[in-house]
Amino acid sequence: MHEVTSRSLGHPARALHWLAGLFFGLALVFAIVAWTVGDVFFFRLGTEALIFAGLALSVDLLLGRTGLLPLGQALFFGMGAYVSALVLKNWSSSFWIAIAVALVFSAITGLIGGLIAIRSKGVYFALISFGLAQVVSKIIFNTRELGASDGMIGVPVAQIAPGLESGQPAGFFLVVLSILFILYAGLAYLMETPFGRQLGAVRTNEQRLSFLGVDPWRTKLAAFVGAACIAGVSGALYPMLRGFVSPELMFFQVSGNAVINVIVGGTGTLIGPLYGSALLTVLRSVVGSYTAHHQIVIGILFILVVIVLPRGLIGLAAPALQERLGRREGAVRTPILHADHPQ
Amino acid sequence: MDWIQFVLAPQIVNGLAIGVAVVLMALGLTIIFGLLDVINMAHGEFYAIGAYVAVALLGAGLTFWWALALTPLLMALIGYVTERSLIQRVFHSKDRHTLTLLLTFGIGIVLEDILKLVFGANPLRVEAPISGATEMLGLFFPNYRLFVMGLGALIIIAVWVLVFRTSLGAMVRAAAFDRQMTASLGVPVNRVYAATFAFGVALAGVSGVLLAPIYSVFPTMGRDFVLIAFSVVIIGGMGSIKGAVIAGLLLTQIQSISSLFISPVWGDPLLFGIMVLVLMWRPQGLFGRLGHA
Numbered sequence A: 001m002h003e004v005t006s007r008s009l010g011h012p013a014r015a016l017h018w019l020a021g022l023f024f025g026l027a028l029v030f031a032i033v034a035w036t037v038g039d040v041f042f043f044r045l046g047t048e049a050l051i052f053a054g055l056a057l058s059v060d061l062l063l064g065r066t067g068l069l070p071l072g073q074a075l076f077f078g079m080g081a082y083v084s085a086l087v088l089k090n091w092s093s094s095f096w097i098a099i100a101v102a103l104v105f106s107a108i109t110g111l112i113g114g115l116i117a118i119r120s121k122g123v124y125f126a127l128i129s130f131g132l133a134q135v136v137s138k139i140i141f142n143t144r145e146l147g148a149s150d151g152m153i154g155v156p157v158a159q160i161a162p163g164l165e166s167g168q169p170a171g172f173f174l175v176v177l178s179i180l181f182i183l184y185a186g187l188a189y190l191m192e193t194p195f196g197r198q199l200g201a202v203r204t205n206e207q208r209l210s211f212l213g214v215d216p217w218r219t220k221l222a223a224f225v226g227a228a229c230i231a232g233v234s235g236a237l238y239p240m241l242r243g244f245v246s247p248e249l250m251f252f253q254v255s256g257n258a259v260i261n262v263i264v265g266g267t268g269t270l271i272g273p274l275y276g277s278a279l280l281t282v283l284r285s286v287v288g289s290y291t292a293h294h295q296i297v298i299g300i301l302f303i304l305v306v307i308v309l310p311r312g313l314i315g316l317a318a319p320a321l322q323e324r325l326g327r328r329e330g331a332v333r334t335p336i337l338h339a340d341h342p343q
Numbered sequence B: 001m002d003w004i005q006f007v008l009a010p011q012i013v014n015g016l017a018i019g020v021a022v023v024l025m026a027l028g029l030t031i032i033f034g035l036l037d038v039i040n041m042a043h044g045e046f047y048a049i050g051a052y053v054a055v056a057l058l059g060a061g062l063t064f065w066w067a068l069a070l071t072p073l074l075m076a077l078i079g080y081v082t083e084r085s086l087i088q089r090v091f092h093s094k095d096r097h098t099l100t101l102l103l104t105f106g107i108g109i110v111l112e113d114i115l116k117l118v119f120g121a122n123p124l125r126v127e128a129p130i131s132g133a134t135e136m137l138g139l140f141f142p143n144y145r146l147f148v149m150g151l152g153a154l155i156i157i158a159v160w161v162l163v164f165r166t167s168l169g170a171m172v173r174a175a176a177f178d179r180q181m182t183a184s185l186g187v188p189v190n191r192v193y194a195a196t197f198a199f200g201v202a203l204a205g206v207s208g209v210l211l212a213p214i215y216s217v218f219p220t221m222g223r224d225f226v227l228i229a230f231s232v233v234i235i236g237g238m239g240s241i242k243g244a245v246i247a248g249l250l251l252t253q254i255q256s257i258s259s260l261f262i263s264p265v266w267g268d269p270l271l272f273g274i275m276v277l278v279l280m281w282r283p284q285g286l287f288g289r290l291g292h293a
Helices: A013-037 A041-066 A074-090 A095-117 A122-141 A169-192 A194-204 A206-211 A216-242 A252-265 A271-290 A294-308 A312-328 B002-036 B043-059 B064-091 B096-119 B143-165 B167-177 B179-184 B189-211 B222-236 B241-258 B264-281
Strands: A159-161 B133-136 B139-142
Touching: A013 A041, A013 A169, A013 A271, A013 A312, A041 A074, A041 A169, A041 A194, A041 A216, A041 A252, A041 A271, A074 A095, A074 A122, A074 A216, A074 A252, A095 A122, A095 A159, A095 A216, A122 A252, A122 B096, A122 B222, A122 B264, A159 A169, A169 A194, A169 A216, A169 A271, A194 A206, A194 A216, A206 A216, A252 A271, A252 A294, A252 A312, A252 B096, A271 A294, A271 A312, A294 B064, A294 B096, B002 B043, B002 B139, B002 B143, B002 B167, B002 B189, B002 B222, B002 B241, B043 B064, B043 B096, B043 B189, B043 B222, B064 B096, B064 B189, B133 B143, B139 B143, B143 B167, B143 B189, B143 B241, B167 B179, B167 B189, B179 B189, B222 B241, B222 B264, B241 B264
Parallel strands: none
Antiparallel strands: B133 B139
16 A cells, blocks of 8 residues: 555654664763763652653553553553562562562552453543553552552662662663663564564454454553553562552552654654653653643643644654655655554 | 441442542543543543632632532633634644643643642641531431532432433534534534533543542542542543443442452552453453443
């Protein structure tokens, strides 16, 4: 029907790879500068931005690929954080054990949540995922064994490797950056596989996918569980950074912020959500230092993006960049298509 | 027998007062969805604004009755402007389901923070305009709750008459059924859309005013409440008026009676469990959509 040399669902793939390289490159430059200056605050803030970028990545896997809008992704993020905190406090101080247990738990809860939520489509899915998170966060909010509304404080630092622990600002930043890179690269690779195409097909035309002999329900469930795992692993890193967990981690605010990060960055681009999270985490922190009402600023920015720039920042930048990269090689091979742009 | 008279009956009456307010919220949501296909994520904030508008009007020296009469008008104005200035802009795109949901979500964030900015985050109290209690069958019922029930029931009936028995309502139902055809018959569809959104927002506002004396007024007051309203709308069927009324009264009764046996904190998980079960059985909810049934 139309020629698409880019293989990422209508997105200029080379430009996205280039932007991904830029993102991780900039993060390394930031780490070197901050390390030279001997900074702690910005390392912590940067690590937090990366952790929330992982959550945003999981939202984009669902929203950008399968077209399912998750409004309760914080459920799995918070689940990962609580499990990781419990493991570190009561069982083992090993980073890897905490991550592995959190991963197993998020896969299980993702499966249960998926079985409930995937039955429904479109806005129903959005509302059910919203409700799921709301209900579980309420239960945790009222469970005294889990610290109720206060959450759990005093989570010990995690031992990552001999001489490396989560308490070291620079070291932990790099560890989180590596994990985010693995998640991103893994997802970007997955999108090029037949399974990745199936995900896109769910969004474009679910019925036709089942004519081809692929069960769309199973595809969506796999995406949901995968997104839960990514969110859970990201969440597991949180108590290692901040030393506490609280029910707020599961509240709608966190889910909502993740969606905002994805939309502002660029839905369906995978790298956009990382830019979005980095940008908005810094913006929240900067505006937040001037006024307690930074939500107005973020909210208005978000409204503007939804109305004026529904493709997000990267969705805007990538096609132009792709054209440049193509011109440098002397030929523009790719007619860039937005007809099936995800939103 | 005593248990029924002194424990169960008051609980049912209390549940009914909350129930009609939930139905008003759910009616707003379901009418907006039925006609515009818009999931109004800011509905809870509009509910909170309704309560705050009443607080402001009371602060300006008006009586509660004036506040109750003026709030829906102001809320309708806010709703109309919101629809025309923001929602209209993304309404005609292909992904309008997601875009309008995201947009109203953004609007909700901004509105909530504006409330915090203007009124502060602390809960405010509103004095009930009717005090005392009425004795019925040997029981005392707070007059204000009886009033809320009565007025709420009247409004629900009025909404029903408006939608199903007037030419205005016929326009709305026609636009929900077939937008193009309705427009070609000379109905100003865009204005019908904006007016419907305004109407739904006004209903949320009324709900906010009515419940203000029962609960306290604070910026995030809409959050939990809107979750119940959403469950009601999903169970009753998105876009169904009958469904919103029946599911709204039923669910609030279940919640209120169950709180006699289990801790109230389990009320929301219970509602949610019911919602999931209903969706497994009937994914489209109990009743059909506005204009289609």
